Amino acid sequence: MPNARQRIAFLGSLTAAILFAAWRVYERRFRERVVSHEALDDLEIARAFNRIARLPQFGLMRWFVARRAAAMVPAGHAADLGCGPGYLVVKLAQVAPGLHVTGVDLADEMLVEAERVARRSGLQDRADFKQGDVAQLPFPNGSLDLVVSTLSLHHWTDPVGVLDEIARVLRPGGSFLVADLRRDMSAPFYMLLWFATHCVVPRALRRINEPMGSRNAAFTPQEAAHLVAQSRLAGWRVTHGPLWLTIEGTRG
Ligand SMILES: C[S@@+](CC[C@H](N)C(=O)[O-])C[C@H]1O[C@@H](n2cnc3c(N)ncnc32)[C@H](O)[C@@H]1O
Incomplete structure (x- = not known):
């Protein structure tokens, strides 16, 4: 004893x-920023991401972004950059009946999920999807009224180039709202993310260290402000909460 x-x-x-x-x-x-996978272009990963994207905390973020974006621009043509399984496209179309929303993503596997999500919600007439790189947006100059994006900024290889593209495709007076994790999130969220990555998420995501990999690749609000300042986007501001940051504004 x-x-x-x-x-x-x-x-x-x-x-x-x-x-x-x-x-x-x-x-x-x-620690310093560590860049993560650009496209989530594996079917197993796309399905696993689709499962966690349905969790209420992601739903809450989409609801917040959709409400805020719809208040900025309630009608016209909107694009969601890096739309993944398409939940924000659908939420925005639901919140703003005057909007047609186009989701753009590099990964065909994500777009298969997105088409299914849009069909299931009955909103396929006001939602469509394009495969493409957000660094070369498939829209003519000044053709969009609104650009939104969630959880994709940290994947972009050339974020300043994408912000330039947003400036190019928006009409004067059009608005943008890009939301993402912030790398310097508060400690309780960091611990939760660590726990989720190691103990909760499906194996396909754990294999690529998600969602912690996304946190490691995310920007701080100061870094985000520095990026936008280097781009051609005008009329912007960076806001932040304990977990998220947003780059938002209206093109002059
Ligand atoms: C973490 S997911 C977020 C999906 C969705 N926006 C959401 O909030 O649920 C990031 C998405 O961005 C896409 N992506 C990353 N880089 C991209 C690029 N350069 N062009 C288009 N899509 C990109 C990935 O394929 C992936 O579907």
């Missing part, structure tokens, strides 16, 4: 080990 001193020594060591492990996880928050 261990005596009292041995028990105290054991509990003390265990506590120190747990605190050390927690600190190691926590201090990673401040």
Whole structure:
């Protein structure tokens, strides 16, 4: 039987080990940006992402973005850049009956899911999808009223080039709202993301270190402001909460 001193020594060591492990996880928050996969172009990954994209916390973010974007531009032609399984396209079309929304994504596998989501919601008449790279948007100059995007900015190889493209395709007075994770998210969200990546998400996502990989590739609000300042996009501001940042505004 261990005596009292041995028990105290054991509990003390265990506590120190747990605190050390927690600190190691926590201090990673401040590391440099690590770029992640550009397209999520594997069927298993697309399906796994589709499953987690249906979780209420993602739904809440889409609801927030759709409401805010629809208040900026309630009618016309909108595009969702890096639309993935198409939930924001559908949400925006639901919230703003005057909008036609086109989702653009590099990954055919995501677009298969997106077409299905739009059909199931009965909104296929006001939603369509194009395969393409957001660095070369498939729209003529000044042809769009609204550009939105969620959780895709951190994947873009040339984010300044994409912001230039947004400036090109928007009509004067058109609006944009690009929302993404912020790398310097507050500690409780960081811990939750770490837990989700290691213990909760489907195996296909864990294999590519998602969603932590997205956090590692995300920008801080200061970095995002620096990116937009280098682009041709005018009339912007960067806002942020404990988990998200947004780049939003209206083209002059
Ligand atoms: C994490 S998913 C987010 C999907 C969706 N916007 C959402 O919020 O659920 C990122 C998406 O961006 C797409 N993507 C990444 N880089 C892209 C690019 N250069 N052009 C078009 N799509 C891109 C990926 O294929 C993927 O579907």
